Amino acid sequence: MAIKDRIEEIRKNLQGSKAQLVAVSKYHPASAIQEAYDTAGQRVFGESHALELRDKHEALPKDIEWHFIGHLQTNKIKYIAPYVALIHSVDSLNLLAEIDKHAKKCGRIIDCLLEVHIAEEETKYGFSMSDVRSLYAENKIKPLENVRVVGLMGMATATDDETQIKEEFHTLSSFFVEAKSSFAPEFETLSMGMSGDYMIAAAEGSTLVRVGSYIFGNRVY
Numbered sequence: 762m763a764i765k766d767r768i769e770e771i772r773k774n775l776q777g778s779k780a781q782l783v784a785v786s787k788y789h790p791a792s793a794i795q796e797a798y799d800t801a802g803q804r805v806f807g808e809s810h811a812l813e814l815r816d817k818h819e820a821l822p823k824d825i826e827w828h829f830i831g832h833l834q835t836n837k838i839k840y841i842a843p844y845v846a847l848i849h850s851v852d853s854l855n856l857l858a859e860i861d862k863h864a865k866k867c868g869r870i871i872d873c874l875l876e877v878h879i880a881e882e883e884t885k886y887g888f889s890m891s892d893v894r895s896l897y898a899e900n901k902i903k904p905l906e907n908v909r910v911v912g913l914m915g916m917a918t919a920t921d922d923e924t925q926i927k928e929e930f931h932t933l934s935s936f937f938v939e940a941k942s943s944f945a946p947e948f949e950t951l952s953m954g955m956s957g958d959y960m961i962a963a964a965e966g967s968t969l970v971r972v973g974s975y976i977f978g979n980r981v982y
């Protein structure tokens with residue numbers, strides 16, 4: 762199936778939900794992104810390496826909305842700060858503070874999501890739900906004037922057990938609703954769902970699904 766047909770199929774599957782598609786183009790060449798842009802009118806793309814994103818941003822049309830979805834090292838923020846539209850993967854307060862500094866230098870306010878771990882796998886990255894509550898209770902977010910934390914991102918366990926995936930997304934979605942109603946009224950974005958589970962995520966209230974391999978195939982380089 763062509764890239765265009767894959768994207769149109771996903772959009773159709775997302776109809777009736779709140780979710781929009783972020784086409785994850787990491788490891789795929791600029792030509793594949795250009796094809797999605799030209800043939801399917803896709804404008805929102807996600808990348809997980811800062812230098813790869815910088816190179817693609819330079820090579821491709823300037824009306825693309827670039828999202829960063831991978832682990833971001835503080836020494837790489839400078840490559841994406843001038844133009845990135847949303848950073849999904851803020852996994853420490855230190856990183857958020859560094860993004861804030863770079864955003865200030867660029868005269869920008871950068872939208873960010875806090876990455877929350879919901880999967881059973883051990884991970885070095887991301888916040889627990891109680892970490893997020895503490896950040897707000899201790900007023901750590903508001904003083905950072907050049908970032909706007911607009912919601913949460915999460916990844917389900919890599920498993921075929923759809924019940925488990927659904928429960929994990931449900932947990933994050935419930936927490937998102939709680940946060941919005943009790944301490945973060947500005948929350949508007951809930952990023953969850955990938956190639957294998959985006960329909961479950963959309964049914965559980967995702968507003969952004971991040972789909973890569975289903976659109977572009979497995980990594981090219």
Ligand SMILES: *Cc1c(COP(=O)(O)O)cnc(C)c1O
Pocket residue numbers: 785787809830831954955956957971972973974975
């Ligand atoms: C690679 C990646 C995706 C896309 O995964 P696919 O399974 O290829 O759709 C989504 N989110 C993050 C954080 C990723 O690193």
